[in-house]
Amino acid sequence: MTSSAQPRSGRHPERAAGAQVFARDRRLPDGAPLTYLERGGADRLRPDTRAGHLLCPLAECDDPRLSVRAGSRRDHFAHRPGAGGHGPETLAHHTAKQLIAAWLRHLYPQAALDVDSADIETGQRPDVLATFPDGYQVAYEVQFAHLTREQWQHRHDGYASASVKDVWLFGGRRYDRDPRGTHPPGARAVHTVFDAVLAARHPMLLISPFTEAVAAPAGGYVAHQLAVRDPAPRARAGAFALLDTWHPLHDVPATRGVIDIPGMRAELAAADALRAELLSEAQRRSASRPAPASGVERATVPGIGAGLDAPIPSDREFRERARQIRQRTEQGRSPGSRAARGSRQPALGERMGERPA
Numbered sequence: 001m002t003s004s005a006q007p008r009s010g011r012h013p014e015r016a017a018g019a020q021v022f023a024r025d026r027r028l029p030d031g032a033p034l035t036y037l038e039r040g041g042a043d044r045l046r047p048d049t050r051a052g053h054l055l056c057p058l059a060e061c062d063d064p065r066l067s068v069r070a071g072s073r074r075d076h077f078a079h080r081p082g083a084g085g086h087g088p089e090t091l092a093h094h095t096a097k098q099l100i101a102a103w104l105r106h107l108y109p110q111a112a113l114d115v116d117s118a119d120i121e122t123g124q125r126p127d128v129l130a131t132f133p134d135g136y137q138v139a140y141e142v143q144f145a146h147l148t149r150e151q152w153q154h155r156h157d158g159y160a161s162a163s164v165k166d167v168w169l170f171g172g173r174r175y176d177r178d179p180r181g182t183h184p185p186g187a188r189a190v191h192t193v194f195d196a197v198l199a200a201r202h203p204m205l206l207i208s209p210f211t212e213a214v215a216a217p218a219g220g221y222v223a224h225q226l227a228v229r230d231p232a233p234r235a236r237a238g239a240f241a242l243l244d245t246w247h248p249l250h251d252v253p254a255t256r257g258v259i260d261i262p263g264m265r266a267e268l269a270a271a272d273a274l275r276a277e278l279l280s281e282a283q284r285r286s287a288s289r290p291a292p293a294s295g296v297e298r299a300t301v302p303g304i305g306a307g308l309d310a311p312i313p314s315d316r317e318f319r320e321r322a323r324q325i326r327q328r329t330e331q332g333r334s335p336g337s338r339a340a341r342g343s344r345q346p347a348l349g350e351r352m353g354e355r356p357a
């Protein structure tokens with residue numbers, strides 16, 4: 001079965017449409033929020049486009065004059081015939097970061113928002129940077145272009161070193177696509193970059209700019225990666241995540257500037273519990289084995305990449321395991337988790353000062 005048979009799966013009917021919905025009002029100062037064309041808003045903005053007040057905000061636009069269009073497609077801005085022609089990925093990236101900025105502006109009117117305009121101390125320029133009155137900063141990156149695990153890690157480490165919380169949303173044909181072969185309904189392929197993302201205890205987040213929706217696909221592979229935190233796992237062929245629901249961005253809450261998609265925290269908490277179990281299992285296995293020379297092996301077991309060679313659970317296995325963990329948590333402390341917590345090395349994300357979002 002392929003996901004195209006399932007209307008609620010990861011496909012977007014409008015993905016190919018790519019409507020341009022943001023314009024720059026030339027009467028406003030540089031850096032002012034862009035004007036958003038909402039559904040059915042063409043009539044409201046027509047006078048301003050006719051008067052030439054609203055212009056295409058994309059850099060290197062060959063003719064930024066715009067008109068508004070309504071009709072069979074969602075209301076949108078259009079260039080003069082022959083002008084514009086911005087690539088779908090350029091338009092998707094631009095739209096996604098402006099949507100994130102508008103969403104943050106609505107949630108946090110007290111925060112300063114820089115869209116593509118503020119460098120942090122490492123020289124990195126986030127797509128959107130929110131600076132709160134107390135100085136706390138959250139950087140949003142919306143990624144459509146190619147990115148390797150190593151590049152992601154480098155940029156993530158840069159943000160950590162500058163004490164900037166980073167949030168990554170991925171979209172477009174590279175990151176939001178059907179897995180190869182047969183797969184359950186709603187399955188999305190897990191691009192290799194997500195191995196590093198999940199190993200840093202960041203959720204897998206997708207954004208669909210032209211439907212203005214976000215999603216946090218989950219499932220066995222995602223849970224395993226969040227728990228084991230191997231930034232370059234070998235057993236990943238055909239890895240997929242299950243996407244239940246796209247959430248309209250404007251309905252999604254945030255916690256201290258960090259997007260909080262329904263189900264995301266539960267997924268992270270279940271992965272933490274699974275990690276505690278895997279660590280404690282590894283510790284028990286190691287303790288029951290005769291120690292080689294001087295207990296070296298035992299000392300390395302709770303560390304990253306040592307002793308955590310657990311096979312990737314199937315989605316069904318993971319769900320059963322998560323159910324058991326929840327049950328035990330409700331009854332009291334999960335057995336062994338205290339010992340595991342007491343002796344393990346801090347995880348990658350913890351070492352970098354990250355806290356659960």
Ligand SMILES: [Zn+2]
Pocket residue numbers: 056057058061062063064079084085086
């Ligand atoms: Zn343009």
